[in-house]
Amino acid sequence: MCRIQNYRSGIVCFFILTFKILTLSAQKTTATANVNDDYNEFWFVNYVNPMIGTKNMGHTFPGATVPFGMVQLSPETNQEPMFENGKYNPETYKYCSGYQYDDNTIFGFSHTHFSGTGHSDLGDFLLMPTTGELKLEPGSAGSPKSGFHSQFSHLNEQAEAGYYKVLLDDYQIQAELTATERVGFHKYTFAKKEKAHIVLDLIHSIYNYEDKNVWTFLRVENDSTISGYRQTNGWARTRTVYFVMKFSKPISSYGHKKYDHIQYNGFYRKFDETKNFPEMAGKNIRAYFDFDVEEGEELLVKFALSNVSTAGALNNLNTEVNHWDFDKTKQEAQQKWEHELSKIQIGTETEAQKTTFYTALYHTMLSPVIYEDVDGSYRGLDQNIHQSDGFENYSIFSLWDTYRALHPLYNLIQPTRNNDMVHSMLAHYDQSVHHALPIWSHYNNENWCMIGYHSVSVIADAIAKKTTNVNQNRALEACVNSSNLSYYDGLDFYLKNGYVAEDLSSSSVSKTLEYAYDDWCIAQIARNCENSALTNEYVKRSENYVHVFDPSIRSMRPKLSTGQFRQEFNPMDTHGQGFIEGNAWNYGLYVPQNIPKMVDLMGGKATFSQFLDQIFTTPIEDKYIEKNEDITRDGIIGNYVHGNEPGHHIPYLYNWTNTPWKTQERVRMIVKTMYSDKEDGLCGNDDAGQMSAWYIFSSLGFYPVLPGSPTYAIGSPSVRNAVITFENGRTLTIRTKNQSTANVYVDKIEWNGKLISGFELNHFDLIEGGELVFYMSNKPRKVK
């Protein structure tokens, strides 16, 4: 048997894997064989469709990247500014990842993107190949040929894991993209002999606005190498990205245009800086590089990033791509994906389901991203250069989203990386002037986005599952300090009074609930450290959710600093009612650390089960949706909003009532209706992989309702079978009997041949390896 060790790149034992999958999904051998005929080498990669989620609100991008790669090289179909005449442009939101499937204009290819976020930044270093007359203005999508942009058609577009191709109609240039962790690799093929230009747009940003660019700097180092950097003040307040770009042939001429209001220009007035002057600097610059190309000629561009320096970028470039073989890099990128995706092998009813599944798995590996140079150096929160010591440093932690299922998923299939991420969080803590763990870390910045201090959940989950080697006392200290940051988000009042007061800090109920859960996580770490004083303190804090529960209406409800609940209160509304990205009905059920107590508060198991039914069946009113830009009607079942995270555990809550079969029913319904293999296959923002991680877990039949504990709640698998290969070399095989679209109910479950009672799985059992068999049925087994 091919034991796949933990490695970051390499060759997949694809024969054996393919053999295994063929065995598991015998009914699909024909289709599988066909796919293999087409691609020869890769199996799992073929089931990735990066277009999923690019239509509407998925906010994913179709471009080329490797797993957890710093470079995410993808087309941009928007260039409208975030503000027009000082007013927010509502179109901005849909371009969080730079691309919308409905567009037919490409402005170029930029090197950094978020995947699935509900706010944005990045889009660094837009490259656009053109021919003919040089245009330095991007132009408007509505006006063909108004700038350097080009029309394109999906017919001539191909998106794969690690590879993207499109024909730029206006110039008849075939653009192909691939990447390594830190290098974007472009291949532009020209249709005819012509004057070609590569525009390097240093102004372009996702979520662009005046003054976002702080500074840019460019050097033409020699006839084919450019170095430089861009510094922005965006979502990340102080962010600098360095690059080195190499062309496969010498530049014939070059220049730039500066779009600054220039009051003073030092002594540069001596020169015509705009043409063939090798040093350019300013706030807003677009540069161009000219080439004479022949018919059918390929111009290759390697574009390396660093967050340290141009010297770092050059080292990254030379280390990762020391050749001009585009196909080799593409091959290696896809091998990396094949390796990661093959960790979960599934058999399914349909090919579409495989595509949905493997694309979801793909989407769980687009952030966090590696945030260090090949030599381990990176720029820290204090803006100094640090060296990762014994770990690989990561950034982009969208923790309010990802602590729920993404990091628990990593603890199953990416424990080494998750341990690196825990170390990265502690490094962030060490560098933080607030002495706080990340809330929403973004390069070397804290964005402070959303609520809670959920690094503690990620750390507690890793400790609970024994996947981290961090010093636990140091981790505990970091968690304690982070949870006592008095000036953070209503925490001062919470620390004194056990709840966040709505009149002092909005979304107060959500904050109280998340804090209480986080405090439970800290208690678990403290217990592990045998620190009984802190354990007791944080257990007590973990009960703070009761302070925002109004028994008179059996609902979580915003409380004022006076200690009174707020009079005006609409539990259906998602805005201004003490919650964020949710209303009292769904966010109000967020007490994962003590679900039995919450069920009690809500009136006991029967009443609570009915309340859950009510959530799934009472249609939410349109007026509440209109206000909520994160979701579309597609992402909602009744009042259950799958497009946002606070309710992701809700379908599993039936397990704590006498109607656990309803969890099975709901989960299967959500898996079926909220995800698909189409461009609009995500019903809301993928949120840095959390939506996709929910899908992976739920498809496999279980879900981490309480991160920080080693338990999973059992749902209903929608795969036919699966083999999960752990880093320890063992495998967990999931089989189903009687699986079908109709057979959503679980009759019984066997673990290594023994019947399981209850609806809970233990992490340590699973990673020891074994076989989990679900006996499916079209009728609920109405057990308690």
Added chain:
Amino acid sequence: MCRIQNYRSGIVCFFILTFKILTLSAQKTTATANVNDDYNEFWFVNYVNPMIGTKNMGHTFPGATVPFGMVQLSPETNQEPMFENGKYNPETYKYCSGYQYDDNTIFGFSHTHFSGTGHSDLGDFLLMPTTGELKLEPGSAGSPKSGFHSQFSHLNEQAEAGYYKVLLDDYQIQAELTATERVGFHKYTFAKKEKAHIVLDLIHSIYNYEDKNVWTFLRVENDSTISGYRQTNGWARTRTVYFVMKFSKPISSYGHKKYDHIQYNGFYRKFDETKNFPEMAGKNIRAYFDFDVEEGEELLVKFALSNVSTAGALNNLNTEVNHWDFDKTKQEAQQKWEHELSKIQIGTETEAQKTTFYTALYHTMLSPVIYEDVDGSYRGLDQNIHQSDGFENYSIFSLWDTYRALHPLYNLIQPTRNNDMVHSMLAHYDQSVHHALPIWSHYNNENWCMIGYHSVSVIADAIAKKTTNVNQNRALEACVNSSNLSYYDGLDFYLKNGYVAEDLSSSSVSKTLEYAYDDWCIAQIARNCENSALTNEYVKRSENYVHVFDPSIRSMRPKLSTGQFRQEFNPMDTHGQGFIEGNAWNYGLYVPQNIPKMVDLMGGKATFSQFLDQIFTTPIEDKYIEKNEDITRDGIIGNYVHGNEPGHHIPYLYNWTNTPWKTQERVRMIVKTMYSDKEDGLCGNDDAGQMSAWYIFSSLGFYPVLPGSPTYAIGSPSVRNAVITFENGRTLTIRTKNQSTANVYVDKIEWNGKLISGFELNHFDLIEGGELVFYMSNKPRKVK
């Protein structure tokens, strides 16, 4: 005998030195003793008056610094912007160093300054101590109490080498400043119990204008430590200075105000960032730190700079000032000055002359400045961090000025530092995307200020005088590349046609003359490298001055690209006539590499001598002065403009005629009339020490008319006697016989007892040590 080795800091053998000086200037023992009584320890330091040059156009600053220190901590008496309503504010120019003696308002103390430049930048990190109501606006000098500024009086002000003190009248705060190489040390003494504030103005700049600030970043690391940086786009296009500031007591509260137009603020809207929020960032910020102080309390502030990072600044701070003993640092600063100044010991007629002399010597050590952290790391031109290896890295090379006499002076008394500077120039070359040596280097930037490529002169002079250990072939390559930078300043045409064409590049005659001289320097290096091809090529290039000499009018004259001399030509005008900072009469005589040939061209010795007389006696018309902001009427003798550099060799040119006694006469006149010990004691910009270096040489009786050769032209010493101690431990003693104000003529000169014929000294003779005796007379010795 106390042999003073080359060292950078330490204790001066002042007893022996003092003894020696007392012997030499026996007639002044009483005064000397008095001075010693006052100060106990320092002798030379007492003759430094940093106020010299702070009135009118000297552009020096009175603040505290150590020799060649990166930190130059000095009061600012101006805060008016460089542009008002888009128009240049003509007041800007006089504030090149931030201070004007005629002012009575101080806006604070900033940490970086140029000394004597004719253009400006810097003024980083203005600190202002205040009491009472917090004011964050600087206010206007014309409106007392309109902002945080304070009135002050020279009666309560004291400026010394390494120390500055002033009473801030508005707050009755005694401010004292001292410094190490990289740390400014402030001591503020408060008159009464009060709420005190330290304003940290990150907007203040010398030569300030909108958008000059690119970005600033601040962290309150703990209750008494602040770190941060400021990035500016000024004369240095891309410059970042990092700092760490430590207070001697905990801050009671703090905050900041942001003066930015904010369109988008990420998620920082969650916080009240303005008060006690430990991380601040933006383009334009003023921060404040509050303290409760008692009557008579001293608040100390240590402020370290780095051009690498805040980590570097912290290391600089901890390495250089690991205590809170202000007096110790002051003592050490003055010891460093005492050591450097004691290298030339003079006896004079008057105390005033000593003050003028030692202040001039002091002014020769305020730039270049050390540009590296204590660990040898520095930010290079490529914006990457480099490590100086085997040398100390320097920046601020105002080479068009300083190659003339300042670097030659260093080759006498600072050869180790000058060697470091040569290495710094070659490091600059290595990092330059233009593959060019510095023109006007400013931190990690090339300002491109003024004309020529005069690094080659500095390198040639160091090689000629054997004071550098650089690889000469590498140096030659750097010089050759620098002199072939085709897009630089008319060089393309010069390379093809042997002159710069006025219609293509203004100041074309000055450029041609400087290039030809620089090319002569390169020829010397090439000859030293035994590269005969390059020697011949550059000897030929060194003759290019003939191409801009018009024999029909016996004058250098602008030539057009057609090969014709320009018709319109006024040899008296300093603007638009092919010259810069000079007219044809004075700049036209700049052929130091072949003075006999130039004398021939000008009609032979007699005619040329008459022409020189004409220069010194024909008054320049007012209309030409008005246009020239660099000089005042005080700096002019006839048409000789001592306030600018191109004529600095002119007084010595009589040596190449039959009237060398006129050199003696002119030099003595200039020394006497163009310099004094008063605030207005400099007749023009000190130009980074070049004016002062001229004074030092000329006072000692010789001058390096041709840097790049080991020869000096003899003038007329104005000191009574002098002892120069070289790094090799040997001493050169200069004695005069019959010296007096009237006895300006040199009757004869003896070197180690032997009569010298001619008017030339050789560097290698001098540094071997010995005695040079000038026999003075009130009558010229009319020899040929």
